[in-house]
Structures are given as structure tokens and as C-alpha cells.
Amino acid sequence: MPVHPVSSFSATVATLRRAGCVFAEDEASLLHEAAASPDQLASLVEHRVAGLPLEHVLGWAEFCGRRLAVDAGVFVPRRRTEFLVAQAAALAPRRAVVVDLCCGSGALGVALATEAAATLDRVDLHACDVEPAAVRCARRNVGGLGQVYEGDLFDPLPVGLRGRVDVLLANVPYVPTADVELLPAEARVHEPRVALDGGGDGLDVMRRVAAEAPEWLAPGGSLLVEASERQRDAAVEVLRGAGLVPRVVVSEELYATVVIGTAGRGRVKPCRRYGPADHVKR
């Protein structure tokens, strides 16, 4: 842990604690490390006390052991989603075409591409998101590791990827509309609604992704989605209904549920496409 001037460090801890930060000492340490001057420290602490997520105050989040840029207004990648990445890494062939759909900051694709670099020959990474702020942030994180596109789900992807995607990462929004108001303010206020709201039962975006996934997956390729424990059986049926072979993997440690749908090795039959209007039923 870095050494801080005792009085100012303990004052920061006390301020954060009063504001309700559970890990006040850890946060104070990160804020002191990030601040280049006392004025900047005061500003960072002020933003944190005002309720901004720590990651937005710092400008980065730790994900799979790396610091990735997370700009204001961009979904903060959650630690539980590292479990989805670990499952994807285990499934990826040595030369993998990877799509990170609904990529947000691009954390999943970057983590998979860099982690897998040690064991795979090559990852051809394509990421996309509908939110311009997320796309800008993902472009910074992805850098030379791949391409980042802006648009609705699969729309911006190069058509040449159809039938060639080995790993389709899709951590889509999956909070049921009625539950968005129950989220902590850090998410509800500071993350865009489009990153959280998954429609009535939370699975509307997942349905749209699953319906198109078979057209994009390579034979034997897999779609990986995260869901809540409560949504698990419905998510399995969504993937099965799209013609994929579903299975569920759970991490009790990370409190993560991932549903994996694998395409058959034969010819793929295109499924029904759902439009954005099917999702936005509020």
C-alpha cells in the first residue's frame, strides 16, 4: 500500500466513511494514488462523496487483473463477469474469431484477447455497442487488438463474419424494467439506462441476440450470456428456442450465472429476427 501523509489520508478515509463507502481505506488509497495535487484530491473525493462510482472517479476499472478505461456514462464492468470471460477462454479455438456484442467499455473482448494471447495463436476481435460514449471508450481499450463498431446489436458487424464467429460474448442489459429503480444509485443514476434495462422480464435484448446468433456463429461456436439466478431457466429456453444447445455454469464465489448456447456442427438455419421495437416495451 502506498505511503500517504497520515493526516490527509485519515481525513479522506473519514470523509468517505461518513459518505457511506464500505471500503473507505481502499478507496482512499486509490484516490490518493490518482491525485496529482491536493486540489485534484479534493475534487476526486468530492465526486466520490457525491455518489459517482469509484471507477468513474478514477477513470478506470480493474477487470481480469487489468486496468481498463471507463468513462463517465459508460457501464462499469463487474467482477462477476470475469467468470463469463473464463468460460469463453476455455471454449475458444486456437485461432478464434471473437465478437463482443454490447461491449460497453470493451472489457470482455480485451480481457479475452489479452488473456488468450498466451494460449491461442490469434484472436480476431470485433466489438460493438449502440452507445457512442461506450464505443469511444471501447476504442481506447481495444486499441490495436481489434475493431470497434457503433450500432444496434449485429447491424454494424462486417457481413464477412457471418457463420465464422467462434465465441460470441454478449453481456447484454438484463435487469427487468421494474427492478431498475431498485438498483443502487451508482448504477441507476450514473450508468445509462440502455446498459441496464432488459425489458419486462429482463430478457428482451437476450432474445434478440439469441435469435440472430445462429446466423453468425461458426459450426460449434458458442454464445455466452450472463443472467441472474432467477432468470436462469428462462434464459436457457431463450437459447434453446434459437436452435442452440444450452448449458448453465455457475460461480458461487463470484455470484455469477452464465448461460452458454452452442451451435450445431451442421448447416445453420437462420432464425426469426426481432427488431428494436420488440425490446422497447415500456
Ligand SMILES: C[S@@+](CC[C@H](N)C(=O)[O-])C[C@H]1O[C@@H](n2cnc3c(N)ncnc32)[C@H](O)[C@@H]1O
Ligand atoms: C450490461 S452493459 C455490459 C457492457 C459490457 N459488456 C460489460 O460487461 O462491461 C450492456 C451494454 O449493452 C449496450 N446495449 C444495449 N442495447 C444495445 C443494442 N440494442 N445494441 C448494441 N448495444 C446495446 C449498452 O450500451 C451497454 O454498453
